[in-house]
Amino acid sequence: MLTIDSVSKSLGEFSLSNVSLSVEDGEYFIVLGPTGAGKTILLETIAGVYTPDAGRILLNGRDITDVPARERNIGMVYQDYMLFPHLTVEANIGFGLKSHRADPAFIRGKIQESADLLNISHLLHRYPGTLSGGEQQRAAIARALVMEPEALLLDEPLSALDVKTRESLRAELARIHEATGTTIVHITHNFEEVFDLADRVAIMRGGDVVQVGTPEEIFRRPNSDFVAGFVGVENLLRGTGSADGTVAVGDLRICAENGIPGPVSVAIRPEEILLSKAPLPENGRNVVFGRVESVRPNGGLVRVSVDAGVLFKVTLTRQGFEEAGVAPGDAVHLAFRPSAAHVYPSGEEEEA
Known part of the structure; x- marks a missing residue:
């Protein structure tokens, strides 16, 4: 479904070196690795923030290597939410649809559907600054999912939250994945997220992928x-x-x-x-x-x-x-x- 084929990208001290990965349709795929391993660059290159220096990226068989980010139909959620502070939760969730000039009635329906999925319908009138961290992250995920992306990229989405909220949102992510079947690529440092969420895991080091497998294989049968x-x-x-x-x-x-x-x-x-x-x-x-x-x-x-x-x-x-x-x-x-x-x-x- 999502194929990263021999992708390299150099950004000074951070880089990708001939990375190849295949993420199956509907899979929850987690990427682990120490700071500086290249995890975020990988996600942003998939999203279209960066163009690879070499290699290809394919989505459902379509080569999107040079396709602009807004035309890739890939959603991305960062750890710091990146909500627009001057817009309500409702306007934040519907921002992408509005920018694509979708029908207003269609936008309202999709916003409500996405808000219901994330259990934040009661927050639609609020502004991001009045929300807790967990509520802001739910709004950010709802904003990504409302576009019905072919793949959803999550860059340490739970790392800025307290332990109790992390546990709650981890369960929410599992439920959302089961309900939508969306292909998810998720970066984290947290092993609990791996065991609760991942179908498969990739370990990165120094801009390269050094092992891919199920959580059981990675944790019990390391290759180095x-x-x-x-x-x-x-x-x-x-x-x-x-x-x-x-x-x-x-x-x-x-x-x-x-x-x-x-x-x-x-x-x-x-x-x-x-x-x-x-x-x-x-x-x-x-x-x-x-x-x-x-x-x-x-x-x-x-x-x-x-x-x-x-x-x-x-x-x-x-x-x-x-x-x-x-x-x-x-x-x-x-x-x-x-x-x-x-x-x-x-x-x-x-x-x-």
């Missing part, structure tokens, strides 16, 4: 140390792999879900590891013995570091930590399934 570190895989072990799925990490032998011969990295999420003072049965799992090096509370979770010849980091719930009854210096047993240990060729840069 960079992606693993970025999505919170705290256990990154270097070793020598074999085709049968075993990996030698120092004196440890780890059974993994996939076998790759030669120098490899093993990525294990900290919440996938069981911890106990009592011996743990293998039951097809990797079982490791070590000593607790540190305990660090972190909100409703507790992070435990265990020295087992290599350092393992384990994340427990408060209840799980209290039941384990461990403290620094205690001898403990760790266990994790081969499916929790994902192997990929080592040699990638480690910084996230």
